[in-house]
Amino acid sequence: MRHIAIVGSGPAGYYTAEAALKQWKDGVRVDIFDSSPVPFGLIRTGVAPDHQSIKSVARRYETTALSENVRFVGNVMVGRDISIDELRGLYDAVVLATGAPNDRRLDLPGEDLPNVFGSASFVGWYNGHPQFAELHPDFAHDTAVVVGNGNVALDVARILAKSGAEFEGSDIVAHALTALEASRIRRIVILGRRGPHQVTMTPKELGELAKLSRACPRVDPADLPPLAEDAALDPGMRKTMGHLRSFAMAGGSANDNGTGTADDAPCPDRDVRIEFDFFAAPRAILGTDRVEGVEVERTRLVDGKPVGTGETYHVPAGIVVACIGYQTSRIPDVPYDEQGGRFANVDGRIMPGLYCVGWARRGPTGTIGTNRPDGFAIVEKIDADVGALGEAGSGKAGRPGFDALAAERGIDYVKFTEWQKIDEAEVANARQGAPREKFTEVDRMIAKAHPSIQES
Structure with a gap:
């Protein structure tokens, strides 16, 4: 035996x-x-x-x-x-x-401010894990930042963007549903250090964002590589890029030059924006008594790796969820x-x-x-x-x-x-x-x- x-x-x-x-x-x-x-x-x-x-x-x-x-x-x-x-x-x-x-840490200044979470704890909170049931995230601010370009980042963004009615049939726990239904978040920024061709998001999960009743996913057309470069991708990634390109068409302006930004795109029938911010590396979590924003550095790819350009900007945020991997x-x-x-x-x-x-x-x-x-x-x-x-x-x-x-x-x-x-x-x-x-x-x-x- x-x-x-x-x-x-x-x-x-x-x-x-x-x-x-x-x-x-x-x-x-x-x-x-x-x-x-x-x-x-x-x-x-x-x-x-x-x-x-x-x-x-x-x-x-x-x-x-x-x-x-x-x-x-x-x-x-x-x-x-x-x-x-x-x-x-x-x-x-x-x-x-x-x-x-266990969450991998961002290892950034301000990471330990209140209302900054790793995805393991945040996902555990809305999934009813006993270790995280008392997390009590605050959704009083209008902007959330999600760090990461994988499926977990999509899960977090989707959960934040859904209406209460869209949780029908799910097993989200009651304390999370109550908090999310009262949320004031109307802008969700997904930060990724690399570009669209480097995401690890799968097409099925990415496509779900387009089906949300009150959310509008947006991609800045300027972040997208030339369409011809998609041909070198595997079939799954080509589907993923198809979704991202559709988000750019829906989210970009109808300017004659074909360019636009995530900020100038109308979604008149939806009151939540999900913005993909590519080539964007978080450098610090800002705030005193709690998180107030994220300092971000613009990046470019060198031999496939993101390298900082020195250009920085701030994204105001009342909650940050880091989806960068586990241990x-x-x-x-x-x-x-x-x-x-x-x-x-x-x-x-x-x-x-x-x-x-x-x-x-x-x-x-x-x-x-x-x-x-x-x-x-x-x-x-x-x-x-x-x-x-x-x-x-x-x-x-x-x-x-x-x-x-x-x-x-x-x-x-x-x-x-x-x-x-x-x-x-x-x-x-x-x-x-x-x-x-x-x-x-x-x-x-x-x-x-x-x-x-x-x-x-």
């Missing part, structure tokens, strides 16, 4: 568990640990609440989770409740699938790659018996589906490393060993069937038109998972 511990219950964790079942069938027991009482990681607290079709992938993970050979062990933090060395002593292989939940959380006694913001590894191997997968291995790149081949690849490596054990296995205690340790330490962990009680309660508490109302307090989750303990 093989005993596998997976730390992290997001896509990378469940795809790895699925691969383990296919590799060893009934000859494996997999325990999936998570610091949260609820599973699915990024699917629950990272994917935008209005992207329910993407969140539906969790149903696939339920099939794996309900296998007798797989167990969810929620509300257990590795490094606090149990150490890595203890897990390695109990299991034949430990796979870190913790993702990259994996450190775990005591696990080597860490400071530059990459992930665990130090060679093709997923960290040290004997310890592996990593997904964003914890390669950094925050790729889509949710990218984690499936990653999970299968790491299981092949584990099989190569432990395959010589034979049918008798290593003799490690595995699941019974952890249960004994948990009983000794009073670790109150949550099983998948107990998460389903939380799930049922969230669905029952949903406002009209929403799939659920998430609990944002761990104590309330535990009370639903273990009602008999709460009553005793």
Whole structure:
């Protein structure tokens, strides 16, 4: 019997568990640990609440989770409740699938001013992550600045621009919906250090901006490269450029010379502007008691890299959200790659018996589906490393060993069937038109998972 511990219950964790079942069938027991009482990681607290079709992938993970050979062990933090060395002593292989939940910092003056947020915290706030439920962003100013040119920046801009009615069918939490419905933001500036050809935005997400009921996306035509240069791009990027060019046509003026700026474009039927400011690098967050604006330097590309031109200007703003990437959380006694913001590894191997997968291995790149081949690849490596054990296995205690340790330490962990009680309660508490109302307090989750303990 093989005993596998997976730390992290997001896509990378469940795809790895699925691969383990296919590799060893009934000859494996997999325990999936998570610091949260609820599973699915990024699917629950990272994917935008209005992207329910993407969140539906969790149903696939339920099939794996309900296998007798797989167990969810929620509300257990590795490094606090149990150490890595203890897990390695109990299991034949430990796979870190913790993702990259921490924001990369801008490292700019004024970054710590109130109402400046990283995207992990801001997205966590409107997605109901318990760690960020008390964030309380202030939307009293008319301008927001979003730093970054990827899909997360688009998510943040879209959420800020939507009307209350457009959240119908989403699982945005009530406290965020109430705050956004009262928002005074009417201008959203998306800053990118490079140009349109260097964005990492995908066409589907970019195209959603054009469908918003009250928002007008704008691109300065002067920022666009000559149309002929789009031919060298891959098909996806050509579609992306098609959207950006359409935003320039809709947002630019009808001057005879074909030029215009984002400021002179009429959108008479929409009261929110989403402005793409390319070749724009933030240099400082301005303000005293709270953020009041962003100092920006105009850039140009030299060998594909943005270089400052020395020309600066200020963008007034009452809120700033930085969407510039993520880092994996450190775990005591696990080597860490400071530059990459992930665990130090060679093709997923960290040290004997310890592996990593997904964003914890390669950094925050790729889509949710990218984690499936990653999970299968790491299981092949584990099989190569432990395959010589034979049918008798290593003799490690595995699941019974952890249960004994948990009983000794009073670790109150949550099983998948107990998460389903939380799930049922969230669905029952949903406002009209929403799939659920998430609990944002761990104590309330535990009370639903273990009602008999709460009553005793």
